[in-house]
Amino acid sequence: MLGLIGGSGLTQFPELKVMHEKTLTTPYGDPSAAIVIAELAGQELAFLARHGSPHVIAPHQVNYRANIWALKELGVKEIVAINAVGGICVAQDTAVISVPDQIIDYTYGREMTFCDHPEIDLLHIDFSQPYDENLRQHLIEAAETVQLPILKQAVHGVTQGPRLETAAEIQRMARDGCDIVGMTGMPEAALARELDLPFACIAIVVNKAAGLSDHPITLEDIHKVLDDGIIDIKKLLKAFCLLKSGL
Numbered sequence: 456m457l458g459l460i461g462g463s464g465l466t467q468f469p470e471l472k473v474m475h476e477k478t479l480t481t482p483y484g485d486p487s488a489a490i491v492i493a494e495l496a497g498q499e500l501a502f503l504a505r506h507g508s509p510h511v512i513a514p515h516q517v518n519y520r521a522n523i524w525a526l527k528e529l530g531v532k533e534i535v536a537i538n539a540v541g542g543i544c545v546a547q548d549t550a551v552i553s554v555p556d557q558i559i560d561y562t563y564g565r566e567m568t569f570c571d572h573p574e575i576d577l578l579h580i581d582f583s584q585p586y587d588e589n590l591r592q593h594l595i596e597a598a599e600t601v602q603l604p605i606l607k608q609a610v611h612g613v614t615q616g617p618r619l620e621t622a623a624e625i626q627r628m629a630r631d632g633c634d635i636v637g638m639t640g641m642p643e644a645a646l647a648r649e650l651d652l653p654f655a656c657i658a659i660v661v662n663k664a665a666g667l668s669d670h671p672i673t674l675e676d677i678h679k680v681l682d683d684g685i686i687d688i689k690k691l692l693k694a695f696c697l698l699k700s701g702l
C-alpha cells in the first residue's frame with residue numbers, strides 16, 4: 456500500500472475511491488487525522504492530511520512521528536508527500552512542480568527522531584540522499600507519461616515557520632543552494648528513513664519566496680495558485696498510481 460501525505464491544498468481528495476477510515480493512536484500520540492484507505496487508479500493507498508481535516512494544525516505542531524508511525528503500522532510500504540512551497544532561484548515561478556532530491560533542514564525544537572523511545576535502538580540513519588531515488592524516478596516517469604513539466608531535482612529548504620521568511624533569510628537560503636522553501640518537509644523525511652520507508656516529495660511552488668516579488672505574500676494569492684496547481688498534482692498522482700498498479 457502507498458502512503459500519501461497531503462499538505463496545504465490537499466486536505467481532501469474527493470477523487471479517491473474511499474474504502475474505509477482508520478483512527479489510530481501510536482506510542483507517539485495521535486496522527487493529524489483519521490487515515491483514509493482508498494483506491495486511486497487501481498492502487499491501494501492510505502491518505503493522511505498532514506494539517507488535519509479541516510486544515511488546523513500548524514507546521515511546527517504537526518505530530519510527524521505519529522503520522523509516519525501510523526502509516527507504517529497500517530502496512531504502508533512507501534510514502535509520497537505533497538508540499539506547498541515558496542520558490543527560490545530557478546523554481547521561482549508559481550505552480551512549478553518539483554520532485555526534490557535534497558534537503559537542508561532549518562527547523563528546530565521539533566520531535567525529529569523515534570530514537571528517544573526505550574523500545575527503539577539508537578539509529579544514525581544514512582541521510583546523504585534524503586529521498587528514495589527509485590520512488591523519485593517513478594514520479595518523474597509518471598510526470599512524463601502525462602506530459603507534465605516538472606523539475607527533476609531541487610534542494611528543499613525547510614524552515615520552522617509558522618511565519619514566512621525575511622528577504623535576507625531567503626538570500627541566505629539561495630546562497631546555501633536551496634531552490635524551494637517549505638515548513639513541513641522535515642522531520643517527516645528523516646522519520647520515514649528511520650522506519651525504513653522509502654519516501655519522496657512532490658513540491659508545488661505557491662508563491663515567490665520572501666523578497667523576490669514586489670508584492671507581499673498573501674494567503675489569498677497562495678490559495679489561488681493552489682486551486683489550479685492541485686489539479687496538476689492530482690494528475691501526477693493518478694499517473695503514478697497507474698504506473699504502480701500496472702494497469
Ligand code: HPA
Pocket residue numbers: 539540541542614619620636637638661662663664665
Ligand atoms: N516559505 C515557507 N513555506 C512556504 C512558503 C514560503 O514562502 N510558501 C508555502 N510554504
